[in-house]
Amino acid sequence: MQHAKWIRFIAQFAQLSRRQRQAGIALLRGNTPQDATVALLESVAQPHLACPACHSSHAHRHGHAHGLQRYRCVPCGRTFNALTGTPLARLRHKSLWLAYADCLLASASVRQAARQLNVHRNTTFRWRHRFLTLARTDRPLRLHGIAEADELYLLESEKGSRHLARPARRRGGHARQRGISSEQVCIVVARDRTGQTLGFVTGKGALTQLQLQRCLLPVMDHDVLLVTDGHAAYRDFAAEAGISHEAVNLRTGIRVQGAAHVQNVNAYHSRLRAWLRPFHGVATRYLPNYLGWRWILDARRIRSPEALLKATVGAFPHLTVT
Missing domain, CATH: 3.30.420 (Nucleotidyltransferase; domain 5)
Structure with a gap:
C-alpha cells in the first residue's frame, strides 16, 4: 500500500466508535470478536459450571459446537455448554453481543441498533429482552433511612400484540376516560x-x-x-x-x-x-424490563459492555449495601 493511502486509511480510525476500535485491535491481535465474547462468557461460567438437568458438577469436556466448549454430565449423560439455561442460550451472532451491549448502555432504539450492527430489527428486539431478563433483577435489597x-x-x-382486546389507537392515542x-x-x-x-x-x-x-x-x-x-x-x-x-x-x-x-x-x-x-x-x-434497564443506567453500576454481558448470564458486580 502506498504511503499516502496508508495515512488516509489510518485517519479513518478516528471516526470509529470505541467498540469498533476495540474490535479492530482484537482482529490485529488475531482474536475475532466472537472469540473474545466466548472467552468472557466461559470465564464467568467456569467457576459455577454444573449440569442444568441434575445440577451435578461432575462433567467432562465433550467437543465444541457453535464456538463453545461442550460438556457431558457424568451422572445423567446430558450435554450442555456455558450458555445452557441462560437467557443467551440458542442466540446467534455471538461476535455482535458486546457491540449490542454497548447499544443498550447508549439507550439505542431497536432500529438504531439494527442499523449499527447490520442485523434485522427483530433480532435486536429479541436481544433487548434476553439481555434484560436477568440484568433487570440486579436491584437493591432494602431501602433505608x-x-x-x-x-x-x-x-x-x-x-x-397480534390480537388486541380493544380498538387500535392511532399514533399512541389518549385514554377515553378522564x-x-x-x-x-x-x-x-x-x-x-x-x-x-x-x-x-x-x-x-x-x-x-x-x-x-x-x-x-x-x-x-x-x-x-x-x-x-x-x-x-x-x-x-x-x-x-x-x-x-x-x-x-x-x-x-x-x-x-x-x-x-x-x-x-x-x-x-x-x-x-x-x-x-x-x-x-x-x-x-415489557414494562418491568424497561424499569430494570433504567435502573442500570441511572445507578451506573454497569458501565461497560463486558459488565452488562456478564450480568446477562447472572454475574453481577458486588452490590454495596449502605
Missing part, C-alpha cells in the same frame, strides 16, 4: 436518600393498599421513614405495616417540610418519562 415513594401512570399499551382508570398502568417508585431505587408495576387503575403491601413491605427496613404525597393508600399501608410515615400536601403547594419531601423520587419520575419518550410507547408486558 428516609425513603420516598410516589406513583406515575402510563397509558396501557398492547404494542406488538382521570385514573383501567386504561392506565400504575408504576410505584420508591427511592431512599442514598439513591437506591426500586420500581414496581402494580397493575391497571388506581393504586391500592394491598398493592403497596405486596411491593414495598418486603423491601422496607422496619425503622424506615416513608415520605409520600397525601394519597390514602400510603397512609393505610404505613399504619398496617407499622412504618413511620409522613405525607407532604402537594395540593396546597407545600413541597418541602424540613427533611420531608418527595423531590428525589419525582426527579427520578421525570428522568424515566424523558428516557421512555424516544421509544414511542412501551408494551405494558
Whole structure:
C-alpha cells in the first residue's frame, strides 16, 4: 500500500466508535470478536459450571459446537455448554453481543441498533429482552433511612400484540376516560436518600393498599421513614405495616417540610418519562424490563459492555449495601 493511502486509511480510525476500535485491535491481535465474547462468557461460567438437568458438577469436556466448549454430565449423560439455561442460550451472532451491549448502555432504539450492527430489527428486539431478563433483577435489597415513594401512570399499551382486546389507537392515542382508570398502568417508585431505587408495576387503575403491601413491605427496613404525597393508600399501608410515615400536601403547594419531601423520587419520575419518550410507547408486558434497564443506567453500576454481558448470564458486580 502506498504511503499516502496508508495515512488516509489510518485517519479513518478516528471516526470509529470505541467498540469498533476495540474490535479492530482484537482482529490485529488475531482474536475475532466472537472469540473474545466466548472467552468472557466461559470465564464467568467456569467457576459455577454444573449440569442444568441434575445440577451435578461432575462433567467432562465433550467437543465444541457453535464456538463453545461442550460438556457431558457424568451422572445423567446430558450435554450442555456455558450458555445452557441462560437467557443467551440458542442466540446467534455471538461476535455482535458486546457491540449490542454497548447499544443498550447508549439507550439505542431497536432500529438504531439494527442499523449499527447490520442485523434485522427483530433480532435486536429479541436481544433487548434476553439481555434484560436477568440484568433487570440486579436491584437493591432494602431501602433505608428516609425513603420516598410516589406513583406515575402510563397509558396501557398492547404494542406488538397480534390480537388486541380493544380498538387500535392511532399514533399512541389518549385514554377515553378522564382521570385514573383501567386504561392506565400504575408504576410505584420508591427511592431512599442514598439513591437506591426500586420500581414496581402494580397493575391497571388506581393504586391500592394491598398493592403497596405486596411491593414495598418486603423491601422496607422496619425503622424506615416513608415520605409520600397525601394519597390514602400510603397512609393505610404505613399504619398496617407499622412504618413511620409522613405525607407532604402537594395540593396546597407545600413541597418541602424540613427533611420531608418527595423531590428525589419525582426527579427520578421525570428522568424515566424523558428516557421512555424516544421509544414511542412501551408494551405494558415489557414494562418491568424497561424499569430494570433504567435502573442500570441511572445507578451506573454497569458501565461497560463486558459488565452488562456478564450480568446477562447472572454475574453481577458486588452490590454495596449502605
